[in-house]
Amino acid sequence: MQDVREAFKQTVGETIRSDELASVLQTCGVDAASVEFLLQQAQRFTENEVVSVSAFCDSLLQAPRTLSLGKSVAQVSGVETWNAHDDDLKQIAAMLSGMCKANTVPEALKEVHALLSLGHDLWTYAYMRKLYDRSPDLFYATIAEEPAKLLPAVYTPTVGEACQKFGKMPQYRRGCYLCISDRGYFKEVLREYAEAELEKDAEGKYLCDCIVFSDGGRILGLGDLGAWGMGIPIGKLDLYTVCAGFNPSRTIPLIIDAGCSGPEGNTDRLVIRDNPLYTGMKQGRVTHKSPQGTIVNTAYYGEGNVIEEFMKAATELFGQKCLLQFEDFNSNDAFPLLAEYRNKFLTYNDDIQGTAAVALAALLGSMKLRDPTCNVREALLKQTFLFHGAGSANIGLMKLLNEEAGVPLSSIFVTNSRGLIWRSEDGTHGSFRNGEQKAFAQVGEPVFDSKNLATLVENVKPTCVVGAVGVSPNCFTKAMIEALLAISKRPVVFALSNPKTQAEITASDAYEWSKGKVIFGSGTWFAPVEQDGKTFAPGQVNNVYIFPGMSFGAVCCQASSIPERLFLAAAEAVANSLGDEEMALDMVVPKRDRIQEVSLNVASAVVLEAQSMGLAGRTLGADWATVKSALDGMRWKPQP
Structure with missing residues (x-):
């Protein structure tokens, strides 16, 4: 809508009948399909009342989000109505509001410790989501105070169960849903989310450093959870911020809603898609057999497919340097999609490349545990x-x-x-x-x-x-x-x-x-x-040792692409971060409470490698110390 607003500036103050809005939009250069789509979002102007064109534009920009919510949530008019439409949801939301009263980090830690004492972290997960909704700064400052204890509660292993029950917990504003039924309008969906949730620069342009996106097709080892898989991109970006220093107001957790399988599609045989509290589009996935003989999502292939439309829309809105990270796609889709887009956009697949890199880091660490004096790269070859x-x-x-x-x-x-x-x-x-x-x-x-x-x-x-x-x-x-x-x-x-x-x-x-x-x-x-x-x-x-630093380094140096060589550099940085205490405990990777230090080491190694390969659009320094200092100064820090 920002482009439409600019076009409307020339007609501010003019009034027209609502039945003429379509022609005004077309005059402003909006294509016919988008005109129809935009008019659907302004039902308040359906009769022949007289309105100003600027008022119409403002109504779309300031209206509650509808396009970028899960389809079932949007159908009941938004998050607040959704949370109130079911008795259990309403009660859980009230309980969480009663639990989450903290205004300072010590107060938040006191509340969260009480929940952790139960020995089951799902309530802690729900509490932390509520805390984020109240104050992102307080949320991140609390995690940063005790990362080793709280990261498992907001991400793995708790996030797996959280995704299996995602719709049974209250929903919040955070998270953008791109439904395949909205093909042709993805840019408008992203724009709506950006207008509501992202920062802007002095010229009014949206600031988005990265988008972590999934289709929920293979959540951890749990299978197809569809739109309930939103917990994964949300959790991933929490780690981007806590571990590496991404500004959360410049990131988007996103689900591509391509449908969801029945109980046969997930390991616990859960009813997800047909659950009354399913937040996404209630239809099955449309698939076909690829030339390689594997079953793939039909919507992801061919000219103008949804992956291509999403990536083009994202880079048109946010720029070519916006990182687009694949997450938890089914393997049959993950490999061909990465191969198709890795050299066209700044993108990587964490399940393929991040997991590989941290496992390589752990193998290098293992060589070090066997013989602290060895050349770990040479030992690996044996x-x-x-x-x-x-x-x-x-x-x-x-x-x-x-x-x-x-x-x-x-x-x-x-x-x-x-x-x-x-x-x-x-x-x-x-x-x-x-x-x-x-x-x-x-x-x-x-x-x-x-x-x-x-x-x-x-x-x-x-x-x-x-x-x-x-x-x-x-x-x-x-x-x-x-x-x-x-x-x-x-x-x-x-x-x-x-x-x-x-x-x-x-x-x-x-x-x-x-x-x-x-x-x-x-x-x-x-x-x-x-x-x-x-x-x-x-x-x-766990990939947490790789992807926050990898992404931060790539974004900060404005890398043009992310080849495998950068993952090798990241893996070596993790292995080289092992200290005496970890060696004594036989740990193949550093302790979790050092994750911010390790992430900074990884980001520094990635920047230096990107610069040496000619991939960096911005040079941050000629040596390790200079690059590390520059990156440290670019980290976002919460102000609770």
Whole structure:
């Protein structure tokens, strides 16, 4: 509407009948489709009353949001009405208002500690969302005071359950929904959200540094949660701010609502789409089989598809330097969409590249734990890797190991549901399911039972095992751990699947079965373990060590693209941040309470690498100290 407002400035003070508004809009250069769309948003001017054109424009700009809300929320006239239309929602909203009275950080911590004492963090999550709605500054200052304790409550692991119940909790203004039924109008939807929620510069232009967007199609290891997946981009951007220093008023958490599967589409068989409190569009996803034989979302492909329209609309409104981060798309869509758009926009996929980078950081950290004096990059080249699961996380890590770190394909083995992935010598057949899996397939069908992980380990002889299968909890057995110990004195074992209920092995089992010899990392948090008089604190191999710093560095230096080389630099920065205390606890990544320091290290490494590759539109310094100081000065800090 900002463009329309500018055009209307020339006619301020003139009055017309409402039935002439369409012709006025067309005179101002608005296309016919947008005229129809805009008039639908101004139902108050449907009769032949006399109004000023400026009043019409103002009514659209100042009206409550309708376009950028979840479809079901918009249908009941907005957030406040939604929260009052259901008795349970109304009661929960009243309870949260009664709980959340804090005006200072100490008061907020006192309230949140009481909720944390219950031992279940869903109420803490709900409280923190209410606190954000009251005061973003107080929200972020509170988290920054105790990040190790509060980050798990506002993001993983709590956010998984929060997304499964997202519509059962009160809704708030934060979060933009782009529904595929609004194709052709995405720019107007984004503009409405920006007008209501974003900062502007002195010239009235919207300021947006980044958008984290998902379609809710693969939320963590929980499957398709549709519009209820909004908790993921919201939580992701919370970490952008707390860890790296993004100004929250210059970010947009966004869901592309392309429909939602039935109970068969999520791991817990929950009724999401047909729940009375579902906030999105109540229709199934429209899919088709891709040329590679995978099932993909039809709306994401072809000329003028919704991903392309969204990205073009976002960069037209906010500029080419606005970062657009893919999050929690189904793997079948994630890989081709990243390949299509990574060189056209400033974009990356955190599930593929961020997960890969933090896992690489943890592997580099593992090399350091084995031998603190070694060259970690060289030590990595001597390893044999077994990846259990061929989803986006493991594929991304394998690509990073092979293409950037130089690990040969002969040292990389990967499984899918059929066992070890293999291909014929001519590549015409095998157990691979798509091109990404085929690229890492071993030549020749295995002559052993490769579905049995202990047998697979005995034959492949890996020194590092990475599990990210997502649907097979506790699949790393005692027999498998014993087989690993017969190969390496200190095997590396990562259980990266989220949430904790999906982990391939628990920390206590890993340390107990190996007598503390396994170097263990997990995708979710596990409590420290005592084994034979030594304390082990498992490192949480979570993207939070990568994506806040990666994004902050890329945005601050105005990078033109984000190639894999930047993720290698980020991974090395994380590994180099390990300190003596973490080494003593056998942690493969730094402690969570150092996350702001680590994020600044990552951002600095990313900027220096981007500058050396000629990708930076703005130079922040010629050396580490200068770049780090410049970035530190650019961080947003809450003022509670």
